[in-house]
Structures are given as structure tokens and as C-alpha cells.
Amino acid sequence: MKLDILVIVAHPDDAELSCGGTIIKHTDMGYSVGIIDLTEGELGTRGTIEIRYREAEASSKILGLKIRENLKFRDGWFKDDEEHRLKIIEKIREYQPEIILTNAIDDRHPDHGRAAHLVKESAWLSGLKKIVTKNNEEVQVPWRPKHLYHFIQYNVITPDFVVDITGLAERKMNAIKAYGSQFFDPQGEKSNTFISKPEFLKVLESKIFMSGNYAHIDEAEGFTSAYKPAVKNFFDLI
Numbered sequence: 001m002k003l004d005i006l007v008i009v010a011h012p013d014d015a016e017l018s019c020g021g022t023i024i025k026h027t028d029m030g031y032s033v034g035i036i037d038l039t040e041g042e043l044g045t046r047g048t049i050e051i052r053y054r055e056a057e058a059s060s061k062i063l064g065l066k067i068r069e070n071l072k073f074r075d076g077w078f079k080d081d082e083e084h085r086l087k088i089i090e091k092i093r094e095y096q097p098e099i100i101l102t103n104a105i106d107d108r109h110p111d112h113g114r115a116a117h118l119v120k121e122s123a124w125l126s127g128l129k130k131i132v133t134k135n136n137e138e139v140q141v142p143w144r145p146k147h148l149y150h151f152i153q154y155n156v157i158t159p160d161f162v163v164d165i166t167g168l169a170e171r172k173m174n175a176i177k178a179y180g181s182q183f184f185d186p187q188g189e190k191s192n193t194f195i196s197k198p199e200f201l202k203v204l205e206s207k208i209f210m211s212g213n214y215a216h217i218d219e220a221e222g223f224t225s226a227y228k229p230a231v232k233n234f235f236d237l238i
Contacts (some may be wrong), residue, residue, distance in 0.1 A: 003032045003066060004099065008038065009115065010038050010193045013052075015035050015063075017176060018153050021165030024175070027063060035068045036069050045192065051181045053180065079114075080121070080176055085122045089131065092123060098145060106155055107155050110135055116150055134230070162215050163220060163223065164217050164220055173205065184198040
């Protein structure tokens with residue numbers, strides 16, 4: 001299956017938290033989008049691996065995903081090395097995305113920045129024909145996405161551009177709240193982590209409006225890029 005957009009993230013819920021509205025916008029428009037979670041989030045204080053899989057499945061339905069996979073890298077311990085890069089290259093070549101979205105280049109959680117670099121390097125190497133990978137014993141065709149963008153997470157980073165998600169904030173928040181074991185639930189487990197406090201969801205909502213502020217729109221999500229994005233003419237801009 002070829003995808004238009006492939007989101008590759010360190011943990012289940014990274015995509016929902018940071019670019020859930022962008023995903024919903026593009027699946028609504030008919031684009032095919034998938035997520036690959038690198039780890040199972042097994043080091044998370046709350047919940048279990050099994051619960052996280054159920055939550056990811058529920059969230060995926062809200063997002064309108066075509067596929068969601070988990071590479072089962074070690075949460076907190078995965079490395080940016082040849083072994084891990086090759087596994088990501090195999091997935092990039094399998095799904096041949098035009099665009100890859102991935103973690104913030106620098107963030108509070110060390111897995112995020114490490115994943116950002118790992119995915120960026122893998123995306124470039126995926127285009128080299130002398131790197132041979134296989135899928136079901138068949139040699140894969142080299143593939144390099146046209147664009148790779150980093151979304152913004154906990155750390156305050158000025159975006160290179162924002163995606164207008166006006167009208168989609170509620171659906172984005174519903175996708176996030178599908179992870180009931182991780183975030184605040186008045187009927188659920190007592191708050192005992194940074195992200196399970198009720199204030200955390202309020203911060204997320206405020207970030208949507210703050211990102212919109214950059215472009216004088218109501219709701220947005222911000223992204224950075226190693227290469228400056230271009231438009232064909234001024235009228236492509238809103």
C-alpha cells in the first residue's frame with residue numbers, strides 16, 4: 001500500500017498530541033495517512049502495553065488512518081544505529097510516502113529528539129540503491145520522500161510554517177483522549193504524572209490557538225523543516 005503521508009513517532013500518542021489535527025485534515029481530504037510507532041511506550045507510568053494498543057486502535061479510527069504499525073523498539077533505550085535505521089528504511093520503502101512527519105528535533109523527552117534524527121537519516125538513506133532491503137524475500141525499490149517535517153512537542157520551538165486546522169481541534173482532542181490511561185479522566189486513575197494532570201489538556205488546547213496566532217488563524221499546528229518549504233506563488237499562502 002502506498003501512502004501519501006507516513007507519520008513515524010517514538011511513542012503511541014506522540015502523533016495525536018502534536019499533529020493529530022493535520023492528520024485528520026488530510027484524511028478528510030482523501031489522502032492516505034499511516035502511523036508507525038517506534039516503541040510500545042512500555043516505560044510509561046500509567047497503563048500497560050495491551051491498553052496502549054487498544055487506545056491506539058481507537059484513536060486511529062478517529063484519525064482515519066489507513067495503517068498503524070509498531071516496530072517494538074525499546075522505549076527509552078532504542079539507538080540511532082544501522083540496525084534501527086534499516087528497519088525504518090524497510091517501512092519507508094514499503095509504503096513509499098511523499099511526506100514523512102516525525103518528532104520534534106529537540107524536546108523534553110530524550111526519545112523524541114533521538115527519534116527525529118533517526119527518522120531523518122533513515123529517510124535520506126532509503127533513497128540509496130546500494131542499501132539493499134527486503135520485504136517478504138523481495139528486494140525493495142529505493143524510495144526517498146519528497147519532504148520530511150518535524151512537528152512541535154513540549155519545548156517551545158518557533159515553527160517554519162503552520163497547518164491550518166480550524167474547526168478540527170475538538171476531533172484532535174478526542175483522538176488524544178482515546179488514550180484514557182495516559183491523560184486526565186475524572187472517573188479514571190488518580191493523576192500521578194505530568195501529562196495526567198487536567199492542566200495538561202488545557203495546555204494542549206492553548207497550543208493549538210497559539211500556533212494559529214502565528215498566521216492569524218483560529219487553530220493550527222506548527223512544523224519545522226531542515227529545508228525551507230517553498231510555494232509556487234503568493235496566492236498559495238492563506
